Amino acid sequence: MFMDIKHLKNFVTVVNEGVNLSKAAKKLHISQPPLSQQMKNIEDTLNVQIFERGKRNLQLTQNGEVLYKRAKKIVQLYEEMEKEMTEMGSGVKGQLNIAISTFYSSLFQNSTTFRNILQFSQKYPGVKLKIMHTDGKNLQERMENKEMDFAIINLPIEEQIFDHFKLELKNFSFIMPASWELPTSTDLIAFNDIRHYPLILLKRDTGIGLYEKVLEHCAKNNFKPKLVAESNNTNTIMSLVNAGIGATILPSTSVDKLYNFNVKVIRFTDANFFTETVLVWLKERYLSAPARAFLSILQEKNL
Template identity: 35%
Template sequence: MEMRRLRYFKTIADEGQITRAAKKLHIAQPPLSQQLKLLEEELNVTLFERNGRSLILTESGETLYRKASYILNEIEDTMAEVQAVDSGAKGVLKIGANKSCFAYLLQQITHIRERFPGVQFKIREGDTYTLTKEIHEREIELAIVRLPANETEFSTVPIPPEPYMFVVSNQWEGFGEKDSVFMRDLDGIPLLLLHRLSGKGQFEIVTDEFKRLGFNPNIVVECPDAAMLLSLTAAGTGGTIVPKSTLEAFSQENLRVFHLKDFKAQAEAALLWGKDRFLSKAAREVIANMEELY
């Protein structure tokens, strides 16, 4: 059985369609369909059932998918480990981060560039749901994300909790010269809040604080992109509530930042990576540096 066919089969199963799989593999659809047919003939089983335009794994297909995933991952780890021995501190570090965690990412990129100038970076941005999925799929080695994140599924380096801050355009009236506000002061102000694509996250943490204090926020925008929220805030769309370190990575021009006196919850983040997975030398250095820092 050829490794190439196993890789083709797994990609078809992941994508659920021949067309999407062919596009991801950068090959034409007819040759890919032919390779699938040859694999089914070699094994003398049907691996997929058609459901409209979608392909669904049969029981035999499910078994092969589990085995193929294990085999391909082992091959990938073996190649990476062998190349790491030969290349030393070179290669590519694949790392992801929430935009609200970019300050931590910038810190680590600076550190790795100083320690290992030969390392290149492939950086993925996304919410916690997206990045944890990419760790599972081995698209990235590490991710710096906001919690919660099903931490039991990963190895982690926790980052110390930090306060949430209220941010509004410096042209917004009503706050005088003060540098801190109560949550009740936000009553009626249009709010722009972080909201991940799936699962509980920053949105629920913030709205739970409003519930605790007995009033409903005026939410006008929900978005997983912290940079977009800050841009909208600077334009006067409303105010936003973000972790303090988020503001370190983006321009604060046209913005005023306030401490929230009665906001009890704190923002938590962590560095995550897959358990029992081989990591590049650069990835291991990031882990060691963050363990030393935090």
């Protein structure tokens, strides 16, 4: 039994285009009859029916769904093999793709990771950088589809899917309108004392993040916070704080420099209240030469 890898790639494209031969043919820049014949050849080779053919559309059979799952992996492995063979002996060239969570993007410019990326770019001028700001389900889908080499996110992560490298520890700060008073005369606040203030929290569209971490810490301290608003956008939260709607909690990375708002940035007395930023990549994925070089720079900095 022999099957052309090109036909298998085209089958994956047909399914990705909604099991639509016309759309797939346009994307592949071929006419529809040869593509239809390729799909028939796959069925003949495997001696199974992979499509239910209606008058107007196609649907995958159960055999077709199994083939699609396997074919995606085979095509990805083949493309990675081609890439690896091409890269051998050619040095560090190509493209480095990094996804940055929406939350971390607001802190990115003042981060150690940003400086590491600048160093990488200077050391490897032949590598094009693609940096995308996204979050939640979209970020994970792009990683699983191997559109991105790395993602920069905060813990926790799905450890059964991703490997990770620790980047930065960030303490949290309590941010309140400048006109509000602290419960003590010091420039510090105990976590327990936030129970007295209305809170505005950053909340991811999906997954576990700062919102859940704050609620968990409140529960450990036996109180429920006075939540008055939530948003998935840091600028919106800072605008609400500036307007006196409530206070918020964010990582301490130069919040007062990042936002031109009239607020107080107060450090917590609790040493165990922090977040950790990590670089993640898919387990068992082939990392390109640029990706390996970038990871090497980070590891050298960590020695």
